[in-house]
Amino acid sequence: MNALDLINYWIAMMLLVTGLYIVIARGNLVKKLVGLSIFQTSVYLIYISPSKIIGGTAPIIAPGVELYSNPLPHVLILTAIVVGVATIALGLALVVRIHEAYGTIEEDEIHAQDQDGE
Amino acid sequence: MIESNLPALQVVLPLVAAPLCVLLRRGSLAWLVTWSATWATAAISIAILLRVLDAGTISYTFGGWEPPWGIEYRVDIVNAFVLVLVSVIGAIIVPYARRSVGAEIRSEQHYLFWAAYLLCLTGLLGVAITGDAFNVFVFLEISSLATYILIACGQDRRALVASYQYLIMGTIGATFIVIGIGLLYLMTGTLNLADMAQxxxxxxxxxxxxxxxxxxxxxxSLKLALFPLHLWLPNAYAYAPSVSTAFLSATATKVAVYLLLRFSYSVFGQSHVIENISVEAVILALSVAAIFTASLVAIFQDDVKRMFAYSSVAQIGYITLGISLANQNGLTGGIVHMFNHAVAKGAIFMLLGCVALQIGQPLMAQMAGLAKRMPMTAAGLVVGGLSLIGVPGTVGFISKWYLVVAAIEKGWWWLAALVLISSMLAAIYVWRLIEVCYFREPSPELEAAGEAPLSMLIPAWVLVIGCIYFGLDATMTAGTAASAAQSLLEATR
Structure with a gap:
């Protein structure tokens, strides 16, 4: 098996680890959400890649067509994209409120303000 | 007609009531809608449990598509038990919540709070009832997104940060679950949990x-706050509005525990995977670590809500400990502790909400002399605290009895000893609270305060009495838990 055959999975895994790293390593609340979004997107690729067969078409019975792609993962991922959008939207709304309350969106500065308050 | 569609109504009812709340835009009307929807949901869940006890597993197919092609709601005794737990607690909190929400949340946001509450309930019930793996993820995210809102409603600005942290960790957890479900789908070609197991x-x-x-x-484990993945929980519970804390501590983590049971017993129970990997040993070690570290940290907290939040992490440790023992008594203990902890912690956080109504954020120093000014509240806290310790006559004793018996059956005396020693740690933090409430002169904040209104005390005391009643007569709770445990163990090889 050629290593390039699995390139979809290599890309998906790299995105997954990149996203997770950004979430952990960055202190800026918006950048964390960007990382989270990349992390979620990588999972979409993990679902979509195996369901696409090269040369396969939509699963409609027609004469002369014998190779079909599985439509279910695509539908599942449409749902997952909606969930992802809602999550990021809510996260950004929270960041706006945090900015109003603290005047900053840097994690360490927020932490410092909370320590002073106590 | 209605009877055969009960499993669908269980989820659809709160789902439809939530946008209705938003359309009504009036806090009191939204509260009425929530009240009716949650009590109807509770009645439905009890009807479903009775049917399951009577006639066995219910399978409900959507749109006439037979499983495994269509989406199936599958209710056996395990999730019927969880459905009753979640919906009954959800219903008891609503009448209590009117005064508490009125005091802690700005009035123009009330209807939105109730909409989020109903959506959270929808999600939790959906996770518990569905027999479809991807459905689990979608409902989990519905409940999680609503949970982030319920937490962010808190008055303290730290509630926003707590909610944000929970959003990040919760989303990572949910995405891990999707990856797991995706891999299972790739391997088996099905999303139906029963079909997948087969x-x-x-x-x-x-x-x-x-x-x-x-x-x-x-x-x-991220969702159920298993040590060391519990970091989101203490802040989220401490700064959320009292109603949110009471509801979430009693229900949200329990539904995640149910998912762990469902996947590790029903789905993977007969596969070759379980034989080759010792998940139980890992969960056992983490549970014991959770019980000890969280109880120790709880002893040193000055914010009483935060103290009981850490105690929740420890109590979840007991539940997962029961699951990891994987024998009849251990599993029964774990499942019955889901119920027992929900009742005890629900009661405690509701009573802390009563305190918060009178003096604001309940700090240890400000609760001095509570028993002189708010005797009913203080007495309820004592009963709830005794349940957490596991004193005979309270619900906590029943769960710990099963856990200790299970450990001894396995010949693990050290584990039985550890469970008993950890109860002493719980005794320390509960005693700290009792000492402050009963043996000190009232603090300046409490000087003018009186007892909480009856509309809050009565629902809280319903749970407090539940702590004692189900501690004395456990035939109903432990009996159901035992048959649930049996059905889970039968599914494994």
Whole structure:
């Protein structure tokens, strides 16, 4: 098996680890959400890649067509994209409120303000 | 007609009531809608439990598509028990919540709060009732997104940060669960949990199955706040409005525990994966670590809500400990502790909400002399605290009895000893609270305060009495838990 055959999975895994790293390593609340979004997107690729067969078409019975792609993962991922959008939207709304309350969106500065308050 | 569609109504009713709340835009009307929807939901769940006890597993197919092609709601005794737990607690909190929400949340946001509350309930019930793996993820995210809103409603600005942290960790957890479900789908070609279990049982071992189990276990553990993935929980519970804390501590983590049970017993129970990997040993070690570290940290907290939040992490440790023992008594203890902890912690956080109504954020120093000014509240806190310790006559004793018996059956005397020693740690933090409430002169904040209104005390005391009643007569709770445990164990090889 050629290593390039699995390139979809290599890309998906790299995105997954990149996203997770950004979430952990960055202190800026918006950048964390960007990382989270990349992390979620990588999972979409993990679902979509195996369901696409090269040369396969939509699963409609027609004469002369014998190779079909599985439509279910695509539908599942449409749902997952909606969930992802809602999550990021809510996260950004929270960041706006945090900015109003603290005047900053840097994690360490927020932490410092909370320590002073106590 | 209605009777055969009960499983669908269980989820649809709160789902439809939530946008209705938003359309009405009036706090009091939204409260009425929530009240009716939650009590109807509770009645439905009890009807479903009675039917399951009577006639066995219910399978409900959507749109006439037979499983495994269509989406199936599958209710057996395990999730019927969880459905009753979640919906009954959800219903008892609503009448209590009117005064508490009125005091802690700005009035123009009330209807939105109730909409989020109903959506959270929808999600939790959906996770518990569905028999479809991807459905689990979608409902989990519905409940999680609503939970972030319920937490962010808190008055303290730290509630926003707590909610944001929970959003990040919760989303990572949910995404891990999707990866796990995706890998299982790739290996088995089905999303129906029962079908998946059957196909896994005949398949040889492949590495993606191991990876799926790992991703699912870590993802679910994040959601149920298993040590060391519990970091989101203490702040979220401490700064959320009292009503949110009471509801979430009693229900949200319990539903995640149910998912762990469902995947590790029903789905993977007969596969070759479980034989090759010792998940139980890992969960056992983490549970014991959770019980001890969280109880120790709880002893040193000055914010009483935060103290009981850490105590929740420890109590979840007992539940997962029961699951990891994987024998009849251990599993019964774990499942019955889901119920017992929900009742005890629900009562405690509701009573702390009564305190918060009178003096604001309940700090240890400000609660001095509570028993002189708010005797009913203080007495309820004592009963709830005794349940957490596991004193005979309270619900906590029943769960610990089963856990200790299970440990001894396995010949693990050290574990039985550890469970008993950890109860002493609980006794220390509960005693700290009792000492402050009963043996000190009232603090300046409490000087003018009186007893909380009856509309809050009565629902809280319903749970407090539940702590004692189900501690003295456990035939109903432990009996159901025992048959649930039996059905789970039968599904494994």
């Amino acid at each position: 196909r896994l049982s005949t398949m040889p071992l492949h590495r993606p199955q191991l990876a799926a189990l790992a991703f699912l276990t870590v993802g679910i």
